[in-house]
Amino acid sequence: VLLSEPGGLLEKLILSGSRQILVEVEDPVASLLLQKISSFRQFSDDHDVLTWFFLSPTKRQVIEAYHPVSEHRIYFSKYEYGSNTSGSTVEVLVKVPDYSVGLVPSAVLPSPKISPGEKIVAMYTWKPNTDLQALSVSSLYNLGGLHLKVVTIRGAPFMNVHFENNDDNQRKQKNLRSCQQPTNYTGFLKDILDIMAQHLNFTYELYVVCDGAYGGEVNGTWTGIVGEVYYGRAHLGLANLANTEPRQQVVAFATTATSYGGAG
Numbered sequence: 001v002l003l004s005e006p007g008g009l010l011e012k013l014i015l016s017g018s019r020q021i022l023v024e025v026e027d028p029v030a031s032l033l034l035q036k037i038s039s040f041r042q043f044s045d046d047h048d049v050l051t052w053f054f055l056s057p058t059k060r061q062v063i064e065a066y067h068p069v070s071e072h073r074i075y076f077s078k079y080e081y082g083s084n085t086s087g088s089t090v091e092v093l094v095k096v097p098d099y100s101v102g103l104v105p106s107a108v109l110p111s112p113k114i115s116p117g118e119k120i121v122a123m124y125t126w127k128p129n130t131d132l133q134a135l136s137v138s139s140l141y142n143l144g145g146l147h148l149k150v151v152t153i154r155g156a157p158f159m160n161v162h163f164e165n166n167d168d169n170q171r172k173q174k175n176l177r178s179c180q181q182p183t184n185y186t187g188f189l190k191d192i193l194d195i196m197a198q199h200l201n202f203t204y205e206l207y208v209v210c211d212g213a214y215g216g217e218v219n220g221t222w223t224g225i226v227g228e229v230y231y232g233r234a235h236l237g238l239a240n241l242a243n244t245e246p247r248q249q250v251v252a253f254a255t256t257a258t259s260y261g262g263a264g
Contacts (some may be wrong), residue, residue, distance in 0.1 A: 009256050022118060024055045034066040037074065049073050053092075068097040076120070092124035092132065104232035110145040143202040150193065150206045151225050151234035152185070155264065158186040158240045161208060179210035189238050206238075214241055214264030226251055241263060 025033065037052065052074045066074060076093040096119045100109055121139045124132040154161045161182035185206055197204060215237075217224025224231045225237040230250045241264060243253045 018052045019049075020053075022053050022055070026056060030054065030056055034074075037072050038069060039045055039068040049076075053077070058249045066095055067101075068095055075123070077126075087129070090126045091122040093120050094123045094140065095120050096142065098202055100146055103146075103235060105235070107146045107148060107235065110147075138199065141200055143200050146202045146233040148202055148204045149207050149233070150188070150204045150236045150238050151224060151228040152206060153209055153212065153264070155240055157187055158189045159185060159238065161185055179208070181207055189240075193238060204236075207234075214231060214239060215247060215260075217246060222250060 023033070023133050050072050052072060054074065054076045056078065057074065068074070074094070076095075077090050100107055119142075120138070121137075122135055123137060123140065124134055152159050162184040163180070164183045190206075193204065193206070196202075205252075209225050209228055211223055211227075213227075214225030215222060215224035217223075221227070225234075225239055225241060226247050228234040229237045237251070241253075247253070
């Protein structure tokens, strides 16, 4: 698609059944199209992902105009379509999402704010007549120091909780919870959380769910860890938690499961 103006391009392409689109464009048309793509969220009943590949001599519009959304996968390159680039390597770029946007409960970036959403990173390299070569994508999943709330439940060997012999009321007040909170955690899932925090660049507050439940629907209300996440009191639930169909309707589960027989 060679663009001179965006017009109703997005809707036309969707109606035509297109799912992979190559665009050669310059500013200001690029910015207008990118803004429209960002705002066009649900474009089909089956929720297919629309893949765009922008060929543009500049990268500035990437930062200013595009806000990543799940329905669109957008790649950028400074490669000029039709030019003689035989033997030269081209970087294929993506924009890092601002992971703080839309989080419930809200989470703030440390000061001074260095938002991941202000960055673009190289995800692949490419040469004409060759396949894409994947690069390390660790920078794509940098959460920029976000502070997350993580809810858990006692259950060895996944999560062990430890208490010190000091004033319980002070501990409750400090943690702003309605039940006594541990002063230390150990276990398999705690180790995984620490590794994730290091590699994805986030900090966290870990707390035990006060009703002692993994999570079920009781009289229309979700309890336990599932309830804490569903009602926006925690960002993550960390436990040997069974991935059941009713729970899938209200919270998202990790693709890689850590539960095993006897999961709660």
